[in-house]
Amino acid sequence: DVMQAFTFYASEDKLVNRGNKAGQKIGVEAINREAAKLAKEVANEGGALTLGGLSQCPSYLTGLGETKVKEEFRKQVKVFVDEDLDFLLCEYFEHVEEIEWAIQVCKETNKAVAANMCIGPDGDMHGVSAAECAIRMARAGADVVGINCHFDPFVCLEAMKKMKAGLDAAGLKPYLMVQPLAFHTPDAGRQGFIDLPEFPFALEGRICTRWDMHRFAREAWEIGVRYIGGCCGFEPYHIRAVAEELAEERGKKPEGSEKH
Numbered sequence: 001d002v003m004q005a006f007t008f009y010a011s012e013d014k015l016v017n018r019g020n021k022a023g024q025k026i027g028v029e030a031i032n033r034e035a036a037k038l039a040k041e042v043a044n045e046g047g048a049l050t051l052g053g054l055s056q057c058p059s060y061l062t063g064l065g066e067t068k069v070k071e072e073f074r075k076q077v078k079v080f081v082d083e084d085l086d087f088l089l090c091e092y093f094e095h096v097e098e099i100e101w102a103i104q105v106c107k108e109t110n111k112a113v114a115a116n117m118c119i120g121p122d123g124d125m126h127g128v129s130a131a132e133c134a135i136r137m138a139r140a141g142a143d144v145v146g147i148n149c150h151f152d153p154f155v156c157l158e159a160m161k162k163m164k165a166g167l168d169a170a171g172l173k174p175y176l177m178v179q180p181l182a183f184h185t186p187d188a189g190r191q192g193f194i195d196l197p198e199f200p201f202a203l204e205g206r207i208c209t210r211w212d213m214h215r216f217a218r219e220a221w222e223i224g225v226r227y228i229g230g231c232c233g234f235e236p237y238h239i240r241a242v243a244e245e246l247a248e249e250r251g252k253k254p255e256g257s258e259k260h
Helices: 028-046 066-082 096-106 130-140 153-170 210-222 236-245
Strands: 002-004 049-054 087-093 112-117 144-148 175-179
Touching: 002 028, 028 049, 028 066, 049 066, 049 096, 066 096, 087 096, 096 112, 096 130, 112 130, 112 175, 130 144, 130 153, 144 153, 153 175, 153 210, 210 236
Parallel strands: 002 049, 049 087, 087 112, 112 144, 144 175
Antiparallel strands: none
16 A cells, blocks of 8 residues: 655646746745655555655756756655655656656665656657557666556556566566556547546546446456556545455455445
8 A cells, every 4th residue: 555645746847837836935845845744644544655756847848958857856856755755656757758867866766666657558749659668667777667647447558568568578577557547538549538528627427437446456467567556536436446356465455345
């Protein structure tokens, strides 16, 4: 079990982007530190691990280069290390080059590093295949690689199969992770649900059921994924369904299972 600090899109350049004043009024250090402390507080209630996460940043998309992008990531990573979170996560990256830079910054610490990209079976936004993305994440130093967001559980698993095949062919053996949407996206294009007509305020008609999540958890486990979670749209009952499906493998049922 993992409690993730709410540090998504909390790089300093993002906190002052498009009219956002949080970076000036509060600051990147304070926001990330409080998020880390909250994650640790809640994790202690159930003995969970904690992590701090990095996400893609405006400095990359505006072409400011590797040095500037890595400077942004280091501001967050320093806080996560100071607060002694258990490991680090690079998540929600659409471009494999940028996540390589994020992984390299995380590897400057002594923390384990997980990395996932918000891509589908067609690969990243520059046309790099899902398999090649996985290989490059692993070679950059990620201990865990996979996919999060943008696509539904079953589209993500198709991409994970391509990642695993690429890793196996390259002789690389990182752990695998997947954190999909809880919305069905079989008709989505390369950028996933962002391009759907229902995005962002009318996605309820696409919500996955508990039974979808049982199937997802089992299929993920069977292809070798061991870090199984969720992203946008996931509710507590979705996470409970995943944990219930894998109760035997985990050695316990999740709290709340007695309710049904």
